[in-house]
Ligand SMILES: [Zn+2]
Ligand SMILES: [Zn+2]
């Protein structure tokens with residue numbers, strides 16, 4: 016076995032144990048590009064080894080997705096197959112875990128009419144609402160891991176051959192996910208413990224507001240009453256601990272949908288539906304984007320914001336110290352799973368219901384009352400840097416430092 | 429572009445034009461192993477070029493199928509997902525064509541309990557009954573083409589490297605499907621014309637019975653009244669001409685389900701559910717298998733025959749001259765699409781309703797009355813050789829030569 020194969024084996028093991036934490040008798044859905052067949056086969060073999068009752072693969076191929084996005088009539092793009100949505104729903108309701116293997120070409124849809132992409136995304140989001148709610152409410156365990164697909168690797172490491180770029184990207188992936196360590200499972204337990212401390216500190220504080228200051232950013236974010244900070248591992252409805260994202264460096268909660276004021280500037284490009292939005296800023300009034308601009312991809316940003324009413328409001332506030340391994344790597348990955356774990360970020364769109372007490376069982380009316388944002392989209396964008404200062408405003412109106420120069424201003428082990 | 433790529437392009441073109449004959453505005457389902465991604469991408473690009481509204485790929489992976497067949501609990505194997513069957517049905521009813529890219533490893537399921545395979549096959553056949561009826565009645569256009577997957581190629585050309593074996597198998601595929609000729613489209617038109625002559629000759633004759641004589645074979649096959657011989661191109665309900673199999677060298681019709689008497693011996697191995705059945709013979713009385721034996725794979729043969737009531741009766745009688753390019757190649761392909769076009773064959777199981785007048789609209793009762801066999805299986809097995817003689821018995825009881833020493837005894841251009 017080559018070193019690379021050994022690491023893929025460890026990576027697969029980690030994804031099953033610390034990612035979805037697959038239990039004997041459970042089914043597993045794997046979303047994966049056909050390019051990732053080697054990893055998918057290893058994961059599947061290990062899943063059956065752990066007693067999986069079935070491994071269902073939803074294969075995809077970027078070149079075929081591109082052809083469809085480019086050529087299919089709008090009517091076809093706007094119609095997500097109902098039978099597919101029902102199949103996915105049926106499986107998660109039957110207790111299947113969901114593992115997404117993810118490494119898209121960031122430039123895939125460059126040049127494709129952004130309205131077509133937005134319509135297709137909207138159709139799939141609508142059709143998959145129930146399925147996605149199931150996942151976002153942690154009713155089953157789920158996880159996203161990366162795969163160093165050639166086109167992605169060439170974007171991160173331009174000028175190299177596809178093979179060399181892939182091997183460099185794998186090196187980064189294995190390092191950042193701690194797969195290169197002797198005992199990755201233990202390393203993840205330690206890491207989860209540190210994130211647990213950060214979230215418990217913030218949960219005890221119950222800040223009323225967070226105040227962000229950085230170049231181009233002067234933002235006040237209100238947090239709803241009884242908000243909950245999550246980070247690291249999560250726990251499913253059935254009590255199974257899992258890691259939704261690998262890597263993960265963030266602790267995050269939800270903002271109050273009517274409580275955002277001021278301006279925020281992005282610090283990293285946002286790749287949306289295969290198109291890049293760069294150096295953009297958003298101005299909020301009472302939680303809603305009232306102005307925006309972007310150095311490039313402004314049209315794509317417009318489509319994102321206009322997806323629906325909730326796309327103009329925030330659904331996530333996440334804190335990530337700049338000394339995270341991803342930030343330290345110095346690379347821009349053009350991949351949200353990696354880049355979002357490099358920096359503090361916010362998300363436009365839907366809030367995770369688990370980020371507020373009783374969230375998963377709230378009616379639409381209760382969500383509205385508590386300021387929980389809803390939308391068909393959920394898009395993280397990075398706005399943290401080594402110049403980011405954040406203060407927490409307590410209930411009595413005093414300010415406490417939370418972040419200074421992009422790092423925690425509180426004590427963690 | 430390499431020679432191989434140019435040939436793949438011609439092959440893809442042929443599959444779309446002469447195979448499914450895809451029309452502008454139609455959708456296309458492609459069943460394919462992920463290993464065939466290069467060909468699938470070429471076909472898809474050309475399909476959109478011809479105005480396809482959508483190309484839906486049903487990817488599969490043999491190693492994953494193997495793992496599932498080996499590990500999943502029986503309850504999972506016995507349950508074909510209803511949502512998937514409904515999705516496929518929905519598409520063909522919406523006018524989608526179906527192209528199957530096919531090149532399985534003949535030894536894939538060796539060592540897997542044949543009862544598990546039979547149960548899984550039965551579950552999928554049951555779930556897909558409506559979908560398969562749609563296809564078998566030519567309500568839409570459909571076609572099967574081969575792809576030289578490594579494991580298959582290594583079986584056909586043992587002792588070579590995977591790459592060398594694949595390249596030799598591609599050579600055979602391109603030759604046998606006439607892709608190596610200057611104008612494959614014209615070559616297929618000429619070929620279809622010869623098959624048209626053979627089937628029209630037999631349709632005019634309306635033989636009451638066929639009498640087979642060969643070493644180990646002495647068989648009388650009754651043909652139902654108003655049986656129809658097909659061969660070469662078919663015509664869909666909407667009047668579109670297509671080639672269901674590429675290659676195809678056969679003309680075929682249905683036997684009367686109660687009218688088979690005598691013994692038949694196989695001349696080529698039968699690969700069923702990944703297991704080989706070799707040198708077997710079947711004895712029929714009043715259409716039903718009353719005795720059987722096999723030098724190897726007898727257990728698999730037993731499971732095949734016991735799939736259901738109709739699996740013990742015949743559903744197809746096919747005539748193929750031994751000078752067909754596949755027979756002349758001298759290879760055994762361990763692949764029904766190829767081997768069935770090397771020799772005269774019969775099929776156990778379901779008859780194609782289009783092989784009898786008004787077949788597609790017959791009720792179960794009418795099918796029974798006319799001797800049309802029904803089953804969840806349809807398995808071709810080869811029983812022709814250079815020693816096969818076949819006589820046709822006319823309505824007045826006289827005998828006419830149809831085949832002598834494995835070749836047509838009638839005049840064709
Ligand atoms: Zn986040
Ligand atoms: Zn997020």
Ligand SMILES: [Zn+2]
Nearest residue numbers: 678746768808
């Ligand atoms: Zn046949």
Ligand SMILES: [Zn+2]
Nearest residue numbers: 744775807808
């Ligand atoms: Zn057949």
